Amino acid sequence: DAGVIQSPRHEVTEMGQEVTLRCKPISGHDYLFWYRQTMMRGLELLIYFNNNVPIDDSGMPEDRFSAKMPNASFSTLKIQPSEPRDSAVYFCASSPIPGAAYGYTFGSGTRLTVV
Amino acid sequence: AQKVTQAQTEISVVEKEDVTLDCVYETRDTTYYLFWYKQPPSGELVFLIRRNSFDEQNEISGRYSWNFQKSTSSFNFTITASQVVDSAVYFCALIIEGGGNKLTFGTGTQLKVEL
Numbered sequence: 001d002a003g004v005i006q007s008p009r010h011e012v013t014e015m016g017q018e019v020t021l022r023c024k025p026i027s028g029h030d031y032l033f034w035y036r037q038t039m040m041r042g043l044e045l046l047i048y049f050n051n052n053v054p055i056d057d058s059g060m061p062e063d064r065f066s067a068k069m070p071n072a073s074f075s076t077l078k079i080q081p082s083e084p085r086d087s088a089v090y091f092c093a094s095s096p097i098p099g100a101a102y103g104y105t106f107g108s109g110t111r112l113t114v115v
Numbered sequence: 116a117q118k119v120t121q122a123q124t125e126i127s128v129v130e131k132e133d134v135t136l137d138c139v140y141e142t143r144d145t146t147y148y149l150f151w152y153k154q155p156p157s158g159e160l161v162f163l164i165r166r167n168s169f170d171e172q173n174e175i176s177g178r179y180s181w182n183f184q185k186s187t188s189s190f191n192f193t194i195t196a197s198q199v200v201d202s203a204v205y206f207c208a209l210i211i212e213g214g215g216n217k218l219t220f221g222t223g224t225q226l227k228v229e230l
Contacts, residue, residue: 031216043206043220056217091160095216103150104218106160
């Protein structure tokens with residue numbers, strides 16, 4: 001089992017550019033979560049999917065953020081246009097059943113720096 | 116709304132000392148799950164333990180032990196005979212049954228174990 005795979009590990013981009021973060025969940029996991037980690041706000045849930053359908057996106061900060069899950073093995077988080085305050089570590093996580101019963105497996109994260 | 120408080124921002128100990136990381140949670144729900152995650156300097160989030168609200172038995176896993184007390188809404192984590200490799204940020208987290216699968220994290224405790 002390769003675990004949750006995120007790419008890229010590091011991304012440096014200029015303000016105003018589009019950024020796309022990618023995630024491959026563990027095969028068979030029906031739930032996928034995107035979290036953001038910053039010094040100021042800690043770990044916060046942005047959005048989660050169940051069977052490829054977005055269930056709760058109330059944590060998405062602004063319209064500049066969008067997430068998709070076109071199939072069970074792939075999800076993207078896009079920021080357009082990016083701003084310096086978007087600099088953070090973005091984690092993807094997956095779970096085979098609702099997290100209350102199992103917990104999540106996290107990817108290694110993508111460290112985004114917007115200059 | 117649920118909340119997790121980790122009052123200890125940073126703890127420094129000398130190797131072989133025992134150390135306890137505190138976690139206090141708030142929820143009105145009777146069914147919930149508590150977690151501890153470890154974030155080493157490499158940045159990934161590593162699942163350590165899950166405990167449901169109906170199981171107040173303490174748990175021991177090697178040098179790690181957890182003390183769950185509903186009466187004080189606490190779920191503390193003790194490392195016995197700490198080692199340098201234990202240096203990491205430790206997060207306590209909470210999910211409410213039926214609460215939308217949102218894993219709510221505390222702000223984390225930075226543990227530094229020195230020789």
